[in-house]
Amino acid sequence: MADTSRAPRRRYGTRPTMKDVAARAGVGLKTVSRVVNGEPGVTDDTVRRVRDAIDALGFRRNDSARVLRKGRTASIGLVLEDLADPFYGPLSRAVEETARAHGALLIHGSSAEDPERERELVLALCARRVDGLIVVPASDDHRYLEPEIAAGVATVFVDRPPGRIEADVVLSDSFTGAREGVAHLIAHGHRRIGFIGDLPRIHTATERLRGYRAAMAAAGLETDEGWVSLGSTDPGRVRAAARSMLAGPAPVTALFTANNRVTVTVVRELGGRTRPVALVGFDDFELADLLDPAVTVIAQDAARLGRTAADRLFRRLDGVNTAPGTTRLPTRLIARGSGELPPA
Amino acid sequence: MADTSRAPRRRYGTRPTMKDVAARAGVGLKTVSRVVNGEPGVTDDTVRRVRDAIDALGFRRNDSARVLRKGRTASIGLVLEDLADPFYGPLSRAVEETARAHGALLIHGSSAEDPERERELVLALCARRVDGLIVVPASDDHRYLEPEIAAGVATVFVDRPPGRIEADVVLSDSFTGAREGVAHLIAHGHRRIGFIGDLPRIHTATERLRGYRAAMAAAGLETDEGWVSLGSTDPGRVRAAARSMLAGPAPVTALFTANNRVTVTVVRELGGRTRPVALVGFDDFELADLLDPAVTVIAQDAARLGRTAADRLFRRLDGVNTAPGTTRLPTRLIARGSGELPPA
DNA sequence: CTGAAAGCGCTTACAG
DNA sequence: CTGAAAGCGCTTACAG
Known part of the structure; x- marks a missing residue:
């Protein structure tokens, strides 16, 4: 691709440098540096001359160079x-x-x-x-x-x-948060509770699952393995998981969803159903309070x-x-x- | 603030440079540069020696220096x-x-x-x-x-x-979008329509207001100045504007809200009311379809x-x-x- | 109060 | 195939 074919190509060399400013102001490089950085020890008159040169040239310090020298x-x-x-x-x-x-x-x-x-x-x-x-x-x-x-x-x-x-x-504190959320459902009478979470390699997903299991165990409840689903937050995957837990002869009566993406998808899935299903979601989200029913959440402070x-x-x-x-x-x-x- | 008081202060000088790699590999600087940038014209054997030195030293090219030289x-x-x-x-x-x-x-x-x-x-x-x-x-x-x-x-x-x-x-296209949104309300029988927008210095706010006025004018409707409110998206300000338009002997029967922040606040304000108020909002937002009523919007593709x-x-x-x-x-x-x- | 020299860590342009 | 020199635009350390 010929680079010469097009109009005025930008060139960094085009920009004025401290050296140009120094030449125009008739001072040394270091003096320009002092003025630009607001360092003391420059006469008012010199400062003025340097400032004028800076404005005339449209100089702006190149922080790339500064960074190289300063380290930070x-x-x-x-x-x-x-x-x-x-x-x-x-x-x-x-x-x-x-x-x-x-x-x-x-x-x-x-x-x-x-x-x-x-x-x-x-x-x-x-x-x-x-x-x-x-x-x-x-x-x-x-x-x-x-x-x-x-x-x-x-x-x-x-x-x-x-x-x-x-x-x-x-x-x-994902573990404690999830445990409390599931305990809340248990306190409201639920015994068959589903858990829909994120990919198992994500730490928060496994911590929240651990919280779920701890709450179930503390209440002496069995956990059917069909009640637990970890995977991507893809809506199709999440909806399928919810549907499967809500089907069959002994469906779950409540769901715990382990993050806001999952919760929102499950809210959509439950929206089409007549039989009410209880829901607690990890993460608060905008408008959770205006849905019907409003969504109970374990909020973290992002x-x-x-x-x-x-x-x-x-x-x-x-x-x-x-x-x-x-x-x-x-x-x-x-x-x-x-x-x-x-x-x- | 004495800098000496604390433990091992990070120093960039600590990092190995191409020079260090060159010395260790027993080659010139330019050869290291060639290997690092995958340029051709280096013997396999030399490449290997340089790579070994890079790994041994934990070298990573300093892009600040590169940037300074290359311009981009x-x-x-x-x-x-x-x-x-x-x-x-x-x-x-x-x-x-x-x-x-x-x-x-x-x-x-x-x-x-x-x-x-x-x-x-x-x-x-x-x-x-x-x-x-x-x-x-x-x-x-x-x-x-x-x-x-x-x-x-x-x-x-x-x-x-x-x-x-x-x-x-x-x-x-804020103007057209707002005009269509307001025309939609008019088509559904509304004659008294309020507009709640953002700060007047924001271009989208004035364009959307212009769309509102164009739709009203096209339908031959008068616009009471009490029906238009521009200002910050602060919820208190927005709620007060909505309340004022919905009060009095001839309240508005519909609202057009000019961005997603305003819409969400107005949805909250309307939630507490018995008399239904029509609403079209500029910007789509998550869960708009699950509210009751679901919110009609002018969507843009962010x-x-x-x-x-x-x-x-x-x-x-x-x-x-x-x-x-x-x-x-x-x-x-x-x-x-x-x-x-x-x-x- | 002011400035000339050296150097940050690379790439460029050139020579061998 | 390989490398020594110069330079990108600043700041540092020093000297006057």
């Missing part, structure tokens, strides 16, 4: 599952606000729940020399990050723990997850060097109606 | 209003996918609808020398971007046009907005140099019930 990039990377998932909106926003307060930019990417894609993205961010990383893991083996962490890339995992390395983690992870990261970047630790944030049961329906 | 950063900036707004989730995701297909990373920031914050963010991205920018404007004056665009930063505005500069823009803007940007980056243009994407009326209610 003042940017952090955020890798999560899917930018479009409403759960990650408030989380991202909270990370962004914290980064902003620290003067850092945010580089963002989605792993799409693909371990290889997570790895590529994370390593690309390391090559850009982000100061730190916040990662919602898709992979279950993060040993590939060891050299990066050793080289100084501060790393905090959020929503799920990393695999096979020690690092800071910020989680919601913004707080993000804020806590970012605070941890920037504390590390400020030089705090304690051992890596896990923070587990509490969940909250919000009873709205669907979880208080009696068994049919 | 292989990153683009995306500035929007609020990362946590569900409308921008699919848009961001679409931009990300396109960027990924072109090997570029995404630097993301929210303007929070603050013109000054937009400007700071955009200029910070320019200083990082992003190759291009996709911006949902909060400001109504983008002349500050002129020197950057002249210096070669490809720029595409999305969702709203820029102020006082010529540039590529990708929009939904993912397509993002994809179109990103395609345009990368075409520019590939050297296409046509005049800046505006793309207007169609909207789609989805009738679900709330917009088909007859006047009370």
